[in-house]
Amino acid sequence: MSENRTIDSELLDALMVPARQADYPRDSRAFVRIDTSLRVYWHVLFDICPELLELSGPDGLSIFRPFMAWADARQLSMNWTFYIWVYQWLLESEFREQVTRELAQSLTAASAARWANGDRSTNGGIVLGCTDFPELIAGWKCHTANGGREIECLELEDPLPMPKGRFGYFTVPKFELDNFPGWSEIPR
Amino acid sequence: MQIGLNFTLGNTLDLVQRLIREGEVDYCELLIDNFLHVPPHELAGAFDCPIGFHIMFSKFLESDPEYLESMAARLRTYIDVLKPMYVSDHVARFNHNGRQLYHLAELDYRSEYDAVRQRVERWQEKLGQRLYLENYPSIMDSGCDAPGFFERITQETGGGMFFDASNAVCAHHNCGLALDAWETLIDSTPHFHVGSYNYSILEPKVVLDTHDGELSSDTLAFLERYKERFDKPGATMTYERDVNIEYDAIVADLRKLRAIFGDAKAVSHV
Numbered sequence: 096m097s098e099n100r101t102i103d104s105e106l107l108d109a110l111m112v113p114a115r116q117a118d119y120p121r122d123s124r125a126f127v128r129i130d131t132s133l134r135v136y137w138h139v140l141f142d143i144c145p146e147l148l149e150l151s152g153p154d155g156l157s158i159f160r161p162f163m164a165w166a167d168a169r170q171l172s173m174n175w176t177f178y179i180w181v182y183q184w185l186l187e188s189e190f191r192e193q194v195t196r197e198l199a200q201s202l203t204a205a206s207a208a209r210w211a212n213g214d215r216s217t218n219g220g221i222v223l224g225c226t227d228f229p230e231l232i233a234g235w236k237c238h239t240a241n242g243g244r245e246i247e248c249l250e251l252e253d254p255l256p257m258p259k260g261r262f263g264y265f266t267v268p269k270f271e272l273d274n275f276p277g278w279s280e281i282p283r
Numbered sequence: 284m285q286i287g288l289n290f291t292l293g294n295t296l297d298l299v300q301r302l303i304r305e306g307e308v309d310y311c312e313l314l315i316d317n318f319l320h321v322p323p324h325e326l327a328g329a330f331d332c333p334i335g336f337h338i339m340f341s342k343f344l345e346s347d348p349e350y351l352e353s354m355a356a357r358l359r360t361y362i363d364v365l366k367p368m369y370v371s372d373h374v375a376r377f378n379h380n381g382r383q384l385y386h387l388a389e390l391d392y393r394s395e396y397d398a399v400r401q402r403v404e405r406w407q408e409k410l411g412q413r414l415y416l417e418n419y420p421s422i423m424d425s426g427c428d429a430p431g432f433f434e435r436i437t438q439e440t441g442g443g444m445f446f447d448a449s450n451a452v453c454a455h456h457n458c459g460l461a462l463d464a465w466e467t468l469i470d471s472t473p474h475f476h477v478g479s480y481n482y483s484i485l486e487p488k489v490v491l492d493t494h495d496g497e498l499s500s501d502t503l504a505f506l507e508r509y510k511e512r513f514d515k516p517g518a519t520m521t522y523e524r525d526v527n528i529e530y531d532a533i534v535a536d537l538r539k540l541r542a543i544f545g546d547a548k549a550v551s552h553v
Contacts, residue, residue, distance in 0.1 A: 106388075
């Protein structure tokens with residue numbers, strides 16, 4: 096076996112940083128492997144929130160590339176909070192005047208859905224609050240054999256206090272919102 | 284050879300139940316950690332067939348012990364009720380420096396072996412079951428180390444190989460790993476996966492494990508050529524389809540698998 100080889104673990108730093116793709120020859124398998132990884136982030140963002148393409152144009156790159164660089168600089172975890180951090184970046188970007196309440200809610204709901212799909216804790220739900228709109232966004236995990244995750248926009252009769260930061264979240268043990276334990280800060 | 288289908292999303296339950304009812308599958312493989320909030324007896328009642336378990340997000344090679352302890356306890360409840368034919372998990376990297384990889388990465392089988400072996404032993408012990416470990420659809424040259432890695436780790440931990448035939452075909456195309464490099468591992472296990480692949484957008488084309496369409500002719504040829512190694516008492520072949528979930532298309536592929544492994548149902552046409 097030839098030792099002139101490139102293994103996947105050598106590419107890890109580049110797999111979520113578009114600028115690093117250029118470190119590899121364009122005609123290399125490594126370049127394509129990195130591209131495959133980046134495309135997944137692209138699709139996770141724009142397939143779920145296609146309205147972002149109305150801001151950026153159809154290739155999404157004027158959002159995607161700078162956001163991914165910004166996320167890398169901050170070492171964001173890219174976990175369920177991914178869309179919330181996209182919203183935060185938009186508010187600091189050239190697109191800030193075009194960010195609507197509907198877009199904010201859409202990105203928040205996307206984060207709730209990502210939590211409901213991927214979280215493996217014993218909690219059944221997550222509730223997100225944002226100072227930019229009065230409703231709460233709740234995400235509930237699949238809990239029936241023929242069901243899926245559910246996202247709700249909630250307006251409570253007795254509204255909760257607003258989070259201290261722009262966003263806050265709390266988790267719910269089962270599938271009923273019957274307690275408010277206080278807001279937690281959105282993690283990186 | 285028993286032919287099965289993966290069940291990953293509740294909204295496909297009707298389709299899966301129809302496949303079971305109509306005899307197109309012999310069992311169902313549950314992506315079990317997608318359903319850890321469904322009461323175990325409700326989940327058992329939804330499937331009138333034997334069950335296999337495939338774990339997605341234990342991330343057992345990276346997760347902290349408390350998380351794994353909790354997840355194992357929950358999984359054991361489902362194992363006790365559903366009595367799966369096998370419990371399998373992924374051997375891959377989910378995170379790098381605390382950041383999530385949306386396209387899982389392949390391990391460095393050489394430098395990471397000792398740490399991975401410890402993790403396999405602990406996870407297998409927590410689950411209380413023989414743990415079947417799935418091969419990765421290699422893109423880079425790390426793939427060439429995979430057969431030796433799996434031979435060693437299954438021998439040393441008592442775990443099993445969960446051999447994904449189409450992942451091996453991907454590795455063959457991408458890093459030149461000969462399919463016969465897997466012979467000993469195919470012989471060693473009764474549990475298999477197969478699914479479709481597709482090509483990267485960019486050139487030079489790489490082959491990606493996509494589960495989005497028809498089984499390729501070279502995957503089917505691989506199964507045909509080695510069918511006597513694959514087929515053995517208790518053998519299971521799970522057809523993975525995660526995108527474009529259409530009944531007739533799935534049945535067409537299931538019947539191709541049955542035709543290879545000599546089941547009479549394959550003779551009738553969809």
